[in-house]
Amino acid sequence: MAKSVPKDDPRSVKVSVTFTAAVLAVEICTIGDVSVRMSRGSGDKWTGEAPIVPSPDEREFRLTFRAPSGTDFEVVVKARGKKLLESADTSDKSRFTIKETIVVPLAADA
Numbered sequence: 562m563a564k565s566v567p568k569d570d571p572r573s574v575k576v577s578v579t580f581t582a583a584v585l586a587v588e589i590c591t592i593g594d595v596s597v598r599m600s601r602g603s604g605d606k607w608t609g610e611a612p613i614v615p616s617p618d619e620r621e622f623r624l625t626f627r628a629p630s631g632t633d634f635e636v637v638v639k640a641r642g643k644k645l646l647e648s649a650d651t652s653d654k655s656r657f658t659i660k661e662t663i664v665v666p667l668a669a670d671a
Contacts (some may be wrong), residue, residue, distance in 0.1 A: 573642050576665060578624070580607040585627045588656075592638070592663065593620035596669035599628040613640070615667045622646055628649035632657075640665050 571646060578590060578597050583605045590597040592613055596656055599609040631651060639645040645663045 563587075571590045573614045575610055576613045576638065576640045576645070578609045578611075578656070579637045579639075580624060580629060580634065581605055581636075582607075582626065582632055582652075584632060584634070586652055588627060592622050592665070606669065613665045615640075615665045617664065617667060619662045619664055622661045622663045623658060625656065626652075627656050630654050634659075638663060641669040 572627060576592060576597070578599065580587065580590075580599065584607075587599040587601075587607050590599050590609060592611065593618065594632050595611050595613055597609040597611040599607045624636060626634075626635075630653060633649070633651050634657075635649040635670075643666070645665065646661050648659065650659075650662060
């Protein structure tokens, strides 16, 4: 029997990722070792959520997408209504990876 992972660990907080860009596909999105499943919404907006256990330690945020070179993009990562990351740039190749360091704070006001 496969081991199930509880979706709502009481220690975890919901972290949301919003990615806006005219892309062909989002290949992968992770925060540390947690995968964030991204879904295409309306227009050029992609969204995803994942339960993350808060920690004062830095974690790598990574999002890889496929799009024509020169595609403008914006990414926002939030937890408890607070922005952990806000970044906008232009991709320089057709398979582009955003890598940033974020911290999911232990307290809402941290």
